[in-house]
Amino acid sequence: MITGKYPSLRLRRSRKNDWSRRLIEENNLTSSDFILPIFLIDGKNKKQSIKSMPDVYRYTLDRIFPIIDKAIKDRIPMIALFPHTEKKKKNALGTEALNEDNLVCKAIHLIKKKYKNQIGIMCDVALDPYTSHGHDGLVNNGYVLNDETIKVLINQSLLQAQMGCDVLAPSDMMDGRIGEIRKSLDKNGYKMTQILSYAVKYASSFYGPFRDAVGSKNLLKGNKKNYQMDFKNSNEALREVALDIKEGADMIMVKPGLPYLDIIKLVKENFKIPVIAYQVSGEYSILSNSIKNGFVDENIVLESLISLKRSGANAIVSYYADRLNKILK
Ligand code: PBG
16 A cells, blocks of 8 residues: 655655665666667678668678677677568568578578577567568468468478577467467477567557668558557457467567557566567667757666566567667666
8 A cells, every 4th residue: 555644754755865766766677688689681791771770780690790799798688680681582472581591590500500508599480571562471462361371480480490599589460370380399399499479569650660671661562450450459469468378479579669568567467478578660760869869868768678677578679789888877
């Protein structure tokens, strides 16, 4: 129960000094709370900037090691790999997803060989980096086919697991894919490969800069509303999570982050499962560009990140994760 009465009770008493504020703080962040996304490109010795995301780059495979060295030194538990696929490798079926020499597969292989289990590797399971129409699955008359897409996602998952991926993160929003992927992983000897389900993924304009980063922005036909969630809903989020837990998800993603703190809290309170918040590209872009323009100070980054933690997230996917020393103090 919350009791007390002014003037015998003054909440400002405990806020007066820094030591006292620190003494009673309820939430905090450490580097273990972060997942670092890395964008990959083909070629050699390239570090390419992304217009809408200041200080975020795409790297060729020969340039990723210093970033991973630093992530390990900073004690970041996991990286997330995202490929920028050349247009000529994209087609309507996204077949490049199943090429064992694709960028992501090569990256997983290289990273695992060099770093073993010093850091976790997470990879999206979805076809959008590889399709000529920018959708996450196979399309028929503008509609993304569910069961046909799952068949491809199973193979994409198996391939990534085979390469050494630790955490498969289906971000496609097909119904029933977690169960099917889990089943085929188990059957093929990948019982210990984890699944982080993007169970609660809203159809959001906050993904704009990401699509730019992976090169699907100008290709995307229409929107993703026939598979990603309607941002007017929250009960539906709980149904998605309930299904995915039953199907074998180890962790649950809520995405985007900042506009969906209520959802993070709901999921955590109802299911007691590890919840990961994705501070997505649009959030990053808004924060970083506002700071760059001098409209707000850089503490908005920590404030936003703490709000994700306070609402119940166990960890956060954040494009700031390579600069934590600065942000966390
Ligand atoms: C692809 C995927 C998206 C993001 C992560 N995986 C974009 C989308 O669904 O269109 C967005 C990440 C971000 O905006 O930072 N399935």
